[in-house]
Amino acid sequence: MDRFLIRNNKKPNDGTQNSEPAPKKKKYDESSVKVRRYLSEYLGLGFSATKSDPVNAQCVLCGQVLANSSMKPAHMNRHLSTVHPSHVGKPIEFFKRKQEAFASNCLEIAKVASVSSKALRASYAVSYLVAKQKKPHTIAECLILTALVKVSEIMFDTKTATALQSIPVSNNTISRRIEDIASDIVMQVIEQIKLTKMFALQLDESTDVSGEAQVIVFVRYQDCSDIRENILFCQNLQSRTTGEELFKVIDKFFAEGGILWDWCLSVCSDGAAALTGKNNGLMA
Structure with a gap:
């Protein structure tokens, strides 16, 4: 036994050896980290203070x-x-001028990169028209904006045409705008349903041109003194098209939007077996 312990670099426990476990390492505490303050003398070294929290030092020469x-x-x-x-040994006045020039350049970049509120509204208006007409998103940049610029040059002046060119209507931009508009419309419908707490559903399960199964849910609700009908959502079915899967998709949307099934007055469907089955259908 002693030979085995010696061969494995172990000592026999005679009762005198300390068997207490090793102390645990202290956890990293962010509150104990020292936060350094920016001093005005640092500008003489070419560094100004950022507006972040905590404050960092930024080189006025290269921006690092x-x-x-x-x-x-x-x-x-x-x-x-x-x-x-x-620039080593330059006076602090030199770095002050560099700091002012660096701040001015940052403002110019932000001004060029930003979009005015009117151009943003115009971008959403064009995106809404493209979505209503069901046209390709590239038509906004290739045809609509080009036509607007040409008409402005003829009817008004070059300055107006130049201002129109600042409207963002690229393919990806139009796609994002349409998604934003669709999300906003859905939120408005959900808020109106929460106010009235009464609605009726119409369900349609079909396939698109690529053969993927989809469920389309229409909702009818009261808006002031009028009855309105809108598409609540359209979603692809990832698995089977059984009544249970269809119910899970609708129930998940209701749970995320805060809609209660108790507010549902009636449900109608297109007559598909998965929707109308009395045992395993969505109605059941």
Whole structure:
């Protein structure tokens, strides 16, 4: 036995050895991390303060940002001497001018990259027309915007035509706008259903041109003194087209939207067996 312990670098336990477990390592506590403050003297090293929380140091020459934990004069001196050696020893007035120029450039970039509110509204209006006419999304950029620019040049002036060119109507932009509009319409319908707490459903299970099964749910509800009917949602069926799967899809949508089944007054369908079956159908 002693030979086995010696061969495996183990010592026999004679009762005197401490058998207490090793102390656990302390967990990392973010609250104990020291947050460094930006000092005005750091501008003499070519670094200004960012508007983030916590504050970081940003080089006014190249725009590189140092983390808050690296906001030390030694790190700033190393960056200045290695990346910008020609500016070592420059007075603080030089870096102040660089800071003003850097801030001005950032404002110009933000101004160019931003879209005005009128151009944004026009983009949504064009996207809504494209969706209503069921046209390809590329028609907005290839035809609609081009026609607007040409008409403006003829009827008005070049300045108006240039302003129209700032309207974002690319293929991807139109797709995102249509998705936003559709989501907003669904939210409006859900909010109206929550107000009236009465609605009726019409269900249709079919396949699209690619052969994928879909369930379309229409809803009829009261809006003030009028009865309105809208498409509540259309969703692909990932698995089988049984009544149980159809019910799961509708029930999940109701749960996410906060709609209760107690508010449903009636349900009608297209007569499919999966919907009207008295034993396993969705009605059951």
